[in-house]
Amino acid sequence: MSYSHVRLxxxxxxxxxxxxxxxxxxxxxxxxxxxxxLRGQVGQALDGSMVGVGSAAQQSEQAMRNVxxxxxxxxxxxxxxxxxxxxxxxxxxxxxVYRVVGKHLKGVYPVSTGLVVQGLARPEWVMEIDxxxxxxxxxxxxxxxxxxxxxxxxxxxxxxxxxxxxxKRAARKK
Numbered sequence: 001m002s003y004s005h006v007r008l009x010x011x012x013x014x015x016x017x018x019x020x021x022x023x024x025x026x027x028x029x030x031x032x033x034x035x036x037x038l039r040g041q042v043g044q045a046l047d048g049s050m051v052g053v054g055s056a057a058q059q060s061e062q063a064m065r066n067v068x069x070x071x072x073x074x075x076x077x078x079x080x081x082x083x084x085x086x087x088x089x090x091x092x093x094x095x096x097v098y099r100v101v102g103k104h105l106k107g108v109y110p111v112s113t114g115l116v117v118q119g120l121a122r123p124e125w126v127m128e129i130d131x132x133x134x135x136x137x138x139x140x141x142x143x144x145x146x147x148x149x150x151x152x153x154x155x156x157x158x159x160x161x162x163x164x165x166x167x168k169r170a171a172r173k174k
Contacts, residue, residue: 010028017121027039028070035135043125064101067131075144086098086129089117090126
């Protein structure tokens with residue numbers, strides 16, 4: 001079996017975290033063969049808007065909506081999840097977060113790790129979930145090519161890089 005990587009919703013951290021001096025090329029999801037890896041999901045919609053500031057339950061609900069959508073874009077389902085890792089910034093959030101995650105994963109039975117961490121990438125984030133899924137081989141042959149629109153940010157970033165390269169070349173010629 002040959003493995004190809006399908007990287008969707010590509011972005012650069014320079015635009016995602018403009019207050020920081022980062023320049024990393026990342027994806028929201030990667031499918032390698034029949035395994036799907038997701039970027040950690042928080043209380044932020046996929047368009048970048050924040051949801052549920054101050055509410056672990058609302059942030060968890062948004063994170064799980066994101067997980068579902070990202071898996072579906074790669075041809076997966078919530079039922080394909082094999083492992084989750086849940087990060088919370090306060091142990092008092094555990095019940096709210098796990099109740100929401102449990103509702104979405106009822107009957108799935110993934111392995112799970114839970115961690116209490118000092119903080120996440122943004123102070124308003126109080127929880128984050130990592131999800132790993134494996135699509136059954138029987139469904140792999142039916143997976144459609146993802147829409148090109150899911151890679152628009154990558155195209156924009158390439159255009160930005162091309163402009164910067166052109167500016168650098170022009171500056172060197174002077």
